[in-house]
Amino acid sequence: MSESQKTIEIEVLRYHPEKDKEPHKQVFEVPFTDDMSVLQGVQYIKDYLDGSLSFRWSCRMAICGSCGMMINGEPSLSCQTFLRDFYPARVRVEALSHFPIERDLVVNIEGFIEKLESIQPYIIPKEPRTLAQGEYLQTPEQLNAYEQFSSCINCLLCYAACPQFGLNPSFIGPAATALLHRYNVDSRDGGKAERMELVNSEEGVFNCTAVGYCSEVCPKQVDPANAVNQNKTNSAADYFLRFLTPKGGAK
Amino acid sequence: MKPTLKRSNAPIFWALFGAGGMLSALLGPMLVFITGLAVPLGWLLPPDTMSYPRMLAFAQNFIGKGFIFAIIALFLWHAAHRIFHSLHDIGIHAGTAAKLLCYGSAMVGTLLAAYALLVIGF
Numbered sequence: 001m002s003e004s005q006k007t008i009e010i011e012v013l014r015y016h017p018e019k020d021k022e023p024h025k026q027v028f029e030v031p032f033t034d035d036m037s038v039l040q041g042v043q044y045i046k047d048y049l050d051g052s053l054s055f056r057w058s059c060r061m062a063i064c065g066s067c068g069m070m071i072n073g074e075p076s077l078s079c080q081t082f083l084r085d086f087y088p089a090r091v092r093v094e095a096l097s098h099f100p101i102e103r104d105l106v107v108n109i110e111g112f113i114e115k116l117e118s119i120q121p122y123i124i125p126k127e128p129r130t131l132a133q134g135e136y137l138q139t140p141e142q143l144n145a146y147e148q149f150s151s152c153i154n155c156l157l158c159y160a161a162c163p164q165f166g167l168n169p170s171f172i173g174p175a176a177t178a179l180l181h182r183y184n185v186d187s188r189d190g191g192k193a194e195r196m197e198l199v200n201s202e203e204g205v206f207n208c209t210a211v212g213y214c215s216e217v218c219p220k221q222v223d224p225a226n227a228v229n230q231n232k233t234n235s236a237a238d239y240f241l242r243f244l245t246p247k248g249g250a251k
Numbered sequence: 252m253k254p255t256l257k258r259s260n261a262p263i264f265w266a267l268f269g270a271g272g273m274l275s276a277l278l279g280p281m282l283v284f285i286t287g288l289a290v291p292l293g294w295l296l297p298p299d300t301m302s303y304p305r306m307l308a309f310a311q312n313f314i315g316k317g318f319i320f321a322i323i324a325l326f327l328w329h330a331a332h333r334i335f336h337s338l339h340d341i342g343i344h345a346g347t348a349a350k351l352l353c354y355g356s357a358m359v360g361t362l363l364a365a366y367a368l369l370v371i372g373f
Contacts, residue, residue, distance in 0.1 A: 167339060197256050206261030209336045232265060239262035 005031045008087050010041050012053065013094035015101045023101060026050075027090070032083045038093060039067050039078040042105070055105035062219050065153030068160065069105055070094040075160035075217045096160040098169070112156060115172055118198060119180040124191030142187040149182035149227055151220040158214035158224050164207045171207035172198060174214035174224030181227035196238060205231045264332050264354065271329025274321065282322070307371070316368050324361040331357035 007029050015023040028045045039057055046053045058064040060079045067078045072092050083091060099107035158174035159165050165173045172180075180199065184192045199205050208228045215225040288294060290301045299305065309315040335353040343349065 164339070167344070197258075200258050201256040202259045203256070204259060206259050206265060209339070235259075236262040236266055239258075240266070 006033075006087065008032050008041070008083050009090040010038075010045065010083075011090055011092045012042065012045070012104070013092075013101075014053070014104055015095075016052070016103060023095075025092075030083075032087070034082075034084045036083045037079050038069070038071055038076075038081045038083060038091060041083050041091070042078065042093060053105075054103045063153065065155030068096050068155045068157050070097055070160065075157035077155060077157070077219050080219065096156055098160055098162070098166040099156070107156075109156060111169060112154070112159065112173070112176070115176040116154070116179070119172070119176050119183075119195060120191055121179050121183060123183060123186060123189045124194070125188065126190030136188045138187055145185045145187070146182045149178045149185075149222055152178055152182075152222050152224075153220055155219060157217045157219065161213040161217045162208075163211055163213075164209060168207055170203050172203050172205075174228060175222075177205060177231060178222050178224040178227040181231060196234070199231045200235045200238060205229075205235055208232070264328070267325065267328035267357075268332035271325035271327070271332075274325050275329055278322065279326075310368065310371050311373055313373070316373075320364055320368055323364040324357075327357040327360040328354075 009027055010030050011025050011027045013023050014020070014026045028049050030041050030044050030049075032041060032044075037060075039060065042053065042055055043057070046055075055067070055069070055078075057067040057079065059066070062077050062080045065077075068075060069078045070076070070093070071078060071081050072086065073094075075096060078093070093105065095101045095105045096107050099109065099111075102108045152175050154175060156175065162171075162174055165171050177199070180195050183189050184195055205228050208225075210225070210229060212225045214228075215223045218224065285296070286301065289296050290298075310319060331353040335349060338349055338353075
């Protein structure tokens with residue numbers, strides 16, 4: 001380390017369930033260069049200062065969605081947030097809000113995985129199709145209807161941003177609703193009626209109060225708030241028109 | 252989660268909230284200007300614009316009645332929903348009591364408006 005090496009303080013929320021009663025902060029002095037991300041900062045801590053620090057990461061380039069953390073209170077991917085934007089002030093790094101902490105910066109995402117399964121995030125064909133019938137064809141317009149919502153990487157920043165999910169964890173939430181919408185508006189899909197049961201339910205879209213912070217923090221520009229609010233309209237239409245149409249998604 | 256899905260009755264309140272929001276956004280500022288500034292201060296409008304006989308005639312007219320009812324009732328439902336969810340936002344876990352109080356007062360206001368508009372005659 002040269003004399004002129006700059007350092008930055010990184011404050012990390014630590015929690016080891018086997019010995020800590022509650023989470024507490026710990027400050028590390030980390031040498032940094034202008035091109036270092038917050039993820040590289042915590043990796044430095046693990047490699048050189050405290051090997052017991054736990055966090056999730058994989059791709060380092062905002063594709064895998066593993067390294068979401070609260071950075072100075074904002075849900076962010078630590079791989080695309082840079083230390084230089086905070087220097088010379090201290091950076092605060094904490095586990096994602098609204099999720100139970102498993103250890104240090106690692107949160108328990110089981111609840112989300114269950115939600116993800118419940119929306120049936122795959123194409124449910126309208127009718128059985130043989131190989132001889134060939135591939136599905138879609139117009140650019142049909143692709144456009146869902147493409148944006150298919151960019152979700154399940155990083156959960158939107159859940160950490162959503163005050164309603166924070167108050168009511170059974171709310172299906174932004175990312176799961178965006179993915180649900182992605183399949184519902186796909187021209188190849190026939191599962192809308194089944195998924196609408198979830199949209200219409202007490203766990204569904206009406207938990208949202210249109211705060212919109214979910215879309216602001218989304219690193220992939222998915223705009224989950226848009227998906228949620230489009231489905232409020234869909235759900236209200238379904239609620240009032242279900243008696244007029246022979247088959248609605250309703251029970 | 253899946254087996255116990257219960258349909259939410261939120262669309263009823265959401266629709267009333269939406270209708271009231273649309274109406275208040277479009278007409279609210281104009282009504283505040285007319286009833287709160289222009290008429291009392293004598294701006295732009297003749298001084299007897301909101302005189303008793305004129306307003307009575309307005310309220311006795313079928314369309315005027317409908318307008319007054321929609322403004323009062325839908326504004327109230329909009330406000331009730333917004334207040335109810337703001338309680339939720341600031342962490343007051345809005346249970347049945349808060350729900351009854353918010354939507355109940357909108358319902359009472361709606362019924363009172365309907366009653367007053369009916370007894371005033373046609």
